[in-house]
Amino acid sequence: MIAKRRRSGGELVAVDVQDLPGHLIRLAQQLHKRMWLNDVSVEITSPQYGILNAILAEPGIDQKTAGEEVGIDKSTVGDVVYRLVQRGLVLTFRDPSDQRRNVLHLSRSGRQVVSDLGPKVVQMNRRLIAGLGKNDQTSLVRLLEALLDSAPADD
Incomplete structure (x- = not known):
């Protein structure tokens, strides 16, 4: 169109x-x-991997914060986490200091998925921008970050 x-x-x-x-x-x-x-994977989506990676980086992270780290809105992150829990990759526990809050941990299977996919994710992203020179690769990432940082807030 x-x-x-x-x-x-x-x-x-x-x-x-x-x-x-x-x-x-x-x-x-x-x-x-x-x-x-x-x-990378036909079973695990990029947003799902992002959540798994956020949990790996900060075990016990809450669902809302994990979504913010990955750039997934509040309504979507619940569905992403639910699917990961259903697949046995993520475990949820009530936060002992705030019973309204769930904290997330990787299961043994979840840790294995992150371990298996991590190198593939890095390699795929390298291939994605391989046609650009090193300076252009750096500029692309910097410009995308600047675009996202300067975006107007949601209404």
Whole structure:
């Protein structure tokens, strides 16, 4: 689908979507997803791996904080954690100091999945940007971080 805009005379003019950052980001996300499925896992999604990795980095992290660390919204993180619990990869416990809060730990199987996938994730991400020179790779990551840091808050 090509976006349209009106000239001052009312005539529609096609917008070159290849110049639109959002379009390019969507294509890059599709590339990432294809590479993830081919190189990393068809069973564990990138967001699921992110949550597993957050738990590995901070055992006992709560669900809300894990979601924030990975950039998953509050409503979605519950579903992601639920699926990981159902698969036996994550264990949940009530926080003894706050019974309303669940804390997360990796099961033995969860630790194995993170161990198995970690090198694949690193390698896939290296391949993702391998066509760029080292300076461009660094710039890409820096610019994406700046874009996300400067994004307007959700309404």
